[in-house]
Amino acid sequence: MKTSSNKISIVKASGQVVQFSLAKLKKSLKRTGANDEVVEYILQTVQEELYEGITTKEIYNRAFALLKKKKRVLASKYKLKKAIYELGPTGFPFEHFIGTILKFSGYKVTVGAILQGECVEHEVDVLAHKNNETIVVECKFHSERGLVCNIKIPLYIRSRYKDVKNYWNTFKKHETTLTQGWVVTNTRFTKDAIQYGNCVGLYLLSWDYPSKNSLKDIIDRLGLYPITVSTLLTNREKQFLLNRDIVLCRELIKDNFYLDHLGVSDVRKKRILTEIDQLCNS
Template sequence: MTKQVIKADGTLQAYDRNKVMRTIRNYGIAEDQAETVVSEIEKHLYDGMRTRDILRLIRTVGRKYQPAVAERTNVRRAIGMFRPKPDFELYVQALLAGSGYEVEEGRILQGRCGEHEVDAIAKKDGITYFVEVKHHHNHHKMTGLDEGRIARAIVEDVQEGYKEGRNHFTIDKAMIVSNTKLSAHAKRYATCWDIKHIGWDHPADENIAAMVTTKPLCPITLIKGVNARMRKNLVYEGIVTVGQLLAYSPAELAEMTDLPERDMIVIVDRAQKLVCQ
């Protein structure tokens, strides 16, 4: 009989070997070693085991095969450590730019009936989106329906304002980006009204989890040792991804951020290990 595991929200679900394998690979462990790691983890698996304990096992066993695993924290938790503004807004802009979008900073769009401040403008495949960013510190919290309703209203108002000559810039669609999973209701509403909704694991072909693991777009908060002061000073300089961090030497980072160079040497070394996985 399939063992049941307890998710972070307290609900039960059947143990899924494929999910565990995917997490192992996301830690940079080679395919042939991943099979060995999952087999060793399953020796300790029991009915009612918490998913967070499985993740802890993945890190413990995984670092035997990939030492850099020890320098990495949980990706979802790391993104949750960002502040909504400006940290997560900048991070979403970097994610989209790294995924083939032309990205512009947020602006105020004039609609027929009001002004709307949006977090970014993104263009891809001939479609212009306004981007609404939703961040939750608790990475297990669902993103609900309200954001979709607001986005739909903004699209309609801005398009009508453009028709009436109130502005010289219009948008085709709305895009909502959240660091958490979407509720079933939110997914249905977004699909019905053609709102592009990017969440932690949605849609299947373009989600935050996939963007982070397939490109050098890991958040700086993923690096062990990056504390609140470091994060704040780095973000002030526009550095929110590991790739952006590694564009500078420790000496340059220390001068830019007024942080000790010895700390930057450690952080850069750990960042290099994360990117080279």
């Protein structure tokens, strides 16, 4: 290479130009559970192929292909962010995904609830109950890379949450107390969105926020991977499963008869189930 990789400019999905970070690539590879030998091999290979103006998508695709050759389960974990985008184009599978994560965290969940507010009715994405407390969750899904949640989102959601809360906590038939409003996105919050959310008491959850308990951290910690991470299922098969509310790999392991409905051969079915079982238990 004529230029040090540390001085190479790369183009993000948003169009922003930034300097390539070897440390960030290494961190993303280490998150998959790849050993040092595999990580160093991929870092070296990618560095040798860098050029000025390369896109983050090209870098990702190369690293993904190299991981896939080494071990499919590593590639599945590496494509987690992309896999969540693939839950689209509508936001409903993402809402179901977030609802399922909350179920695994001990909540009783309803996806798509109509709630009466002090002024008007509101349709909320996820309603979750635990320990005599209730939370209202609004999901902002983006199927297009490079988009973020700006301050308008928490501003709007807070006003709806306040209207619902004012009615909920004065209605005697409700057996729980409405304690918190959440905003969840598969992308990122802007700095002022985070500042405002924290100021007014909204709980914000995004791909990388809050630190150490972000969406990606929770998924990795609980092993709650969406079926879209699979490197063996086709796009048609993934859509078939999503249309039947099979959103998590764990759900497919339990209800694997859907693979029979898809006409998947016994040999391929075994490979698919082995892949996602390794992923959920890695």
